[in-house]
Amino acid sequence: MHAITLEGFGGPEKMRWTQLPDLEPGPGQVRIRTVAVGVNRADLLQRQGYYPPPTGASEILGLECSGVIDAIGEGVSGWQIGDEVVALLEGGGYAEQVVVAAGQVIKPPEGIDLVSAAGVIEVAATVLSNLDLVHLQKDEWFLVHGGAGGIGTFAIQYARALGAHVATTASAAKLDHCRQLGAEIVIDYADDWLTQLMMATEDRGVDVILDIIGAKYLADNVAALRDDGRLVIIGMQKGTKGELNIQKLLNKRGTIAATSLRQRPTEQKAEICRQVEERVWPLIASGQIKLAPETRVSLQEAAEAHQLLASGDVIGKVILTV
Known part of the structure; x- marks a missing residue:
């Protein structure tokens, strides 16, 4: 062969x-x-x-x-x-x-x-297993980074099929694609995505985040969580070592998971x-x-x-x- x-x-x-x-x-x-x-x-x-x-x-x-x-x-x-x-x-x-x-x-x-x-199959298995892990529920708010990629394209649609509301980050040229998939909040990641997300959710943030970025987004991901929010990290495109403010996580009763299929x-x-x-x-x-x-x-x-x-x-x- x-x-x-x-x-x-x-x-x-x-x-x-x-x-x-x-x-x-x-x-x-x-x-x-x-x-x-x-x-x-x-x-x-x-x-x-x-x-x-x-x-x-x-x-x-x-x-x-x-x-x-x-x-x-x-x-x-x-x-x-x-x-x-x-x-x-x-x-x-x-x-x-x-x-x-x-x-x-x-x-x-x-x-x-x-x-x-x-x-x-790889994106389906990744998204399904991780959203099962964090128990994404109907009517919760879900954020996936990289909404126009393979994982993001699938995750937006799967979360919508579960009855969740969806926010996503992507490049400016790809935001319309994310809207067409069913994302209700679409954010250009080149801008201050955290500020835009909090404005769009009236400072409430989101219940679940699926993150492919890694260390660069760790602090902002924690800041974006609602009380009892769950962050699951599945990628490290932008680094492997980040700084975690444990006090903020404690105050929100937040959960961070990291998985490798x-x-x-x-x-x-x-x-x-x-x-x-x-x-x-x-x-x-x-x-x-x-x-x-x-x-x-x-x-x-x-x-x-x-x-x-x-x-x-x-x-x-x-x-x-x-």
Whole structure:
């Protein structure tokens, strides 16, 4: 098979199209002939040396893919060779073949082609698991940073499907996109987003925040929480070390959580995938959640895809086609 490998850590120029031995599924695994691969910010961090895969996982980039099962390991039931699937991966997606635990494989959403389906399972699993963690409720106010990206595009719609009110930050050129998804408050992050949010909510703030930014926004995120508010951090695009005013958090009875889907045990990821298939796929099939706009790039041109995502110019999802 061929795959994108890294010739050391650094920029996109470190990525190489390489021939490697074919993979064989072990017990409890299936092998997928890859059709498409979703590109995520985590891939850019791993390429730069900041986000290593879990112990024992493939060092090849790629956390989600779609394709066709072409080999089945011992002890796997419920799947047949030729089945079309999507998979949540610990790594290995930027390749013509992947092997993955059978529990992290599900059917694609009804009515969605395999290429588009490659870009939805990781965002769906991330958003669902984290909003379950912080118990987002109907009529609560929810803030997601980066509303025009893959996570944000999905999170706005999923929160609305739960009956929550949504605020989001994005670049000025992408605010209309966020409004069309259902966000009621849209804020240009280049301005003072905290002041704008507090004005729009009459100084009440929000109940739940989903944050992909990290350290840079920590203090402002705490300031934006209502009493009993919950902040869940899932990214570190703008730093890993921030300063926390514990007194402010105590006064609000606030909660801060930080999670990594990639580092969860296989059993947890399998259950999350099952929940995605059961609770999210029907929302996509009915049109209540629409997939993010796509930019498709050939797998061999993965370096170009990374440049596009890093530029911030694209709306929605970047997908590699095999």
